Amino acid sequence: MMAMPDAIYGGHSGVTSSDKPLEYRDPNQSVKILGFWLFLATDMLLFGCLFATYLVVRTHTDGGPTARSIFDIPGFTLETFFLLTSSFTGGLSTLAMRNGNKKALVSWFAVTIALGLAFIGLEVHEFIGDVASGATWERSAFLSAFFTLVGTHGSHVTVGLVWMFLTLLQVAKRGITPITARKVFVVNLYWHFLDVVWVFIFTVVYLSGRVM
């Protein structure tokens, strides 16, 4: 590992102090966490626009499949269960990182990835079923917006899985350092964010689609 520099390129935003969580101690790393929060703000707005579009065209089914006819309650409930649980285990991995417990960190990462894979598997299964029944995104504006909104979330989750796996490899190889601690923290921020987005998809898309 490289020597911890006393300062970032600007050189002064804070001294290394031990009363902060590990991922925040090195100013070179904590500035990246701030940057990532700002990125999440832009990503939230991205989803906001997709939600707005979905809400505008959700009833524009053009005589094709409707929300009520394609949303499968056991399917999306199970997806929700997997994703929300993975967010919890992701949180446990952050906790393990702060406790300096590398083994627990790697294990919780593995569990989180497994749950994420289960979520993606179910979603792909759901999409394939929809398409097979003629509910393709070329069919109507509603389906275009549905597949794009939920699919954008799904592709985010996929990116998150690859990213978490890469982070796992780095932790396994390098241990818990200020750099890997920051990486663990940031990938978990991303993961929790996707969880929050899913809560809105669950409510705005699936639940409302079944009852409204």
Added chain:
Amino acid sequence: MPSGFMQFADKYLMWKEGPMIWGSDVAILLVSIGIVFVLTYFHKWKWLWREWITTVDHKKIGIMYLICALLMLFRGGADAELLRTQLAIPNNHFLSAEHYDQIFTTHGTIMILFMAMPFIFALFNIVVPLQIGARDVAFPYLNAISFWLFFFAAMLFNLSFVFGGSPDASWVSYPPLSELGFDPGPGENYYLLALQITGIGSIATGINFLATIFKMRAPGMKLMHMPLFTWSTVAACVVIIFAFPALAIAIALLTLDRIFGTHFFTILHGGNPMMFVNLFWVWGHPEVYIVVLPAFGVYSEVVATFARKRIFGYSSMVASLMLISVISYFVWAHHFFTMGAGADVNTFFAVASMLVGIPTGVKVFNWLFTMYRGRIRMTLPMLWTIAFVPCFAIGGATGIMLAAAPADYQYHNSYFLIAHFHQVLIGGVVFGMLAGMYYWWPKMFGFKLDERLGRWAFWFFNIGFYVCFMPQYALGFMGMQRRMYTYPADMGWNTLNLISTIGAYIMAIGFVFIVIQVLYSVKYGERDLTGDPWDGRTLEWSLPSPAPHYNFAVIPTVTSRDVWWELKEQGRTDELKPKAEDIKPIHMPKNSARPFFMGLAFFVAGFGFVFDSMWLGFLGLAGVVACLIARALEYNDDYHIPVHEVVETEATLGRLG
């Protein structure tokens, strides 16, 4: 020639389109050969690669942005001259209707996305780290990625002219006109992909500069000590991160419609074209504030420096910047009052549009009060600033007229609107960017731009501006609509159109003078040996021109606003000169070629999707992913400059205290 080649030439190279395409082909070929020849002849390839293409130094990235912005100002300006030539006389057939559509599309898109945006990013990069006492931005590697995404997106967009055809659905590209059914061919795809790629870079820049300003200020520099250009960067970056995602979604969904057959904005199958219009302007209106806020920052610096006074009403300047950045988000529907959203919605957006004028007015009064009883020096930056005030005031007044929703039904999409937004965008943004370029040019290159030639440019450009655009207000009232490629002789528009075209030519002469001025000044411009050629007030003027690549050998401690000016007043400037014993190893980011390759991969992906070539598109995206993974696994991306090297550099500059 083989018939296969001729088919290719007809379809993609558009050789049947006539001399403009041939001329461009020849020009591109000659310029490319010229560049290759010069680089090879002078053995500069390695220099180009090491010093520029792989650099992560904010000062060099800023200079590259500036060069691109000036080139794009030329391209967009050439478009404008063609449009005005076509409109000079009635029933003109200098351009066909189709070419006219393409040219007003590229003119608008280039001026906003590929001229104004890189111009403000140039100034962010060159100025902000120096003003806040930092050695680089928070994420130098990401900064390089932003630049190369912009660069390759601009290349992709400009390529459309000679390969496949330019976009022709205007810079707003409203569906259903811009949907596949009405606008087949690659042109519109070029527009969508290029904007998507440069938009990603812009979001990254917004994040980068916010993190830089919040986390990397010199010790002691409180937020209310920051120079106003830095504050304007904060305001613009806040708007960037709130607005650009909406553009990303608008054009992504339109791209899905065109390439993957979805129905977001089509007329068929339940699509809603007005949703695009809303999303587009949720970005589009804040966008004009994104480009004008940094210009306001430039004016604040220039006025204080050349009136030799503290800026009047600093706190209200900051407050108005932040207010503008918030209100700018609530005015978008004034671009389509005629949509039929109803009186209540239109009233909300009309009132918000008028409200945004209030903080802007506060700023104008503050600039005027700063000049009041100041000892004003009429340098080039100050000239452009003074010219800005009346120009922007007229533009603002006509903006209030347009913001009145009922009256807007009369002005909507007429030449009145064209005159209005050119007045605020040229009078606000272009004047501001030129003022900023003149002001910080010595800091970038170590010499001033020639004052005399600059005055010629100034007067030609300004007089040309009024001659060009004042008649357009009248033409709007007389019923002339925007985007019409020709008009009958009996409308009573002939004289005013001819005058307007003459004005556009006069502005072109002004631009030519700027080019001459730059070329002349490279050799004969007054050299800046002190680092403080304007008797400035803020930290960047405490450094030599150009600044060493680590900027500050020792990071200064800031105790007040306008700290450099205070130290000069108190005769304490030597305190900012580094002492050899205070110098420590300096932590710097390493150069990287990856941002360049990432931009290239995005270019390949964009090019593939433009021509519906999925394999090429996904190949490019795979390249992007490869770059991301390589970065994730990278650990040695920084180094330390040893003390003796810094001491030597500072000694050579004669700055060791």
